[in-house]
Amino acid sequence: QVQLVESGGGLVQAGDSLRLSCAASGRTFRSYHMAWFRQAPGKEREPAAAISWSGSTTYYADSVKGRFTISRDNANNTVYLQMNSLKPEDTAVYFCAARKAPGWEIPPRSDAYGFWGQGTQVTVSS
Numbered sequence: 001q002v003q004l005v006e007s008g009g010g011l012v013q014a015g016d017s018l019r020l021s022c023a024a025s026g027r028t029f030r031s032y033h034m035a036w037f038r039q040a041p042g043k044e045r046e047p048a049a050a051i052s053w054s055g056s057t058t059y060y061a062d063s064v065k066g067r068f069t070i071s072r073d074n075a076n077n078t079v080y081l082q083m084n085s086l087k088p089e090d091t092a093v094y095f096c097a098a099r100k101a102p103g104w105e106i107p108p109r110s111d112a113y114g115f116w117g118q119g120t121q122v123t124v125s126s
Helices: none
Strands: 004-007 010-013 017-025 032-039 046-051 058-060 068-073 077-082 092-100 120-125
Touching: 004 092, 017 032, 017 092, 017 120, 032 068, 032 077, 046 068, 046 077, 058 068
Parallel strands: 010 120
Antiparallel strands: 004 017, 017 077, 032 046, 032 092, 046 058, 068 077, 092 120
16 A cells, blocks of 8 residues: 655745655555645645656646646655645645556546545645
């Protein structure tokens, strides 16, 4: 089983940057596609970004494209979400999620991801 722990969230102003990290404890991290989902209060959970097991394929929601970058370091069992030019509408709890490869749905479906972190709060003030 893969265990995921997010970190890096916080309270920032619009235009600021944050980098979220997701540390995985599983022994087969490289075999998993990874994704970041986010959920704002009163809203449904939505995918923000995803990256394939090899790192060669990525997905970004239209709302974050050009501002967010997902990356992974398989040697250190870590996935990152670099968030630049943050907007108030980016405010949400961000969840790291993992699913066993193969399988790549666009947009990523939360039901396909079987392993989840606890979430980290990102708050962007205007």
